[in-house]
Amino acid sequence: KSGKITYRFDGLSNGEHSLKVDVYDIFNNPSSKTTFFKVDDSEGLLLEDVYNYPNPFSNNTYFLGSHNNAGPVSIKIKIYSVAGRLIQQIDKNNVSERTFRIPWNGRDKEGNTIANGIYLYKVIISSLSGNEVKNITKKLAIMH
Secondary structure, three states: OOOOOOOOOOOOOEEEEEEEEEOOOOOEEEEEEEEEEEOOOOOOOEEEEEEEEEOOOOEEEEEEEEEOOOOOOEEEEEEEEEEEEEEEEEEEEEEOOEEEEEEEEEEEEEEEEEEOOEEEEEEEEEEOOOOOOOEEEEEEEEEE
């Protein structure tokens, strides 16, 4: 009912790739799964696939993204009004997963529900040593 395949791919070029696996059970019933991945052998920390979901949202949203750091990282999310006022800051330290999903309840630093509108958020990721830091800024919308 389950299994695991481990295979090392060498010599893949930089860019987007896909992998399709076809399997059959003992009754010869087929199943197929395709996954997509990106190869980037450049040096340094990468921050990719950053977005919040749902967007727009009413009460709760999640900040999602991925990085390539082999070890744990620190993730900071800063939410700003369009005028540049810091609304909320979320800190997650010692995150060991390469993909992250960080919840936010749509409240400011004082615990108040923030007003409908467009806000900016900045995701900042850093290695635990602090030698490498990357950030990206995006928009989110709140509609109660």
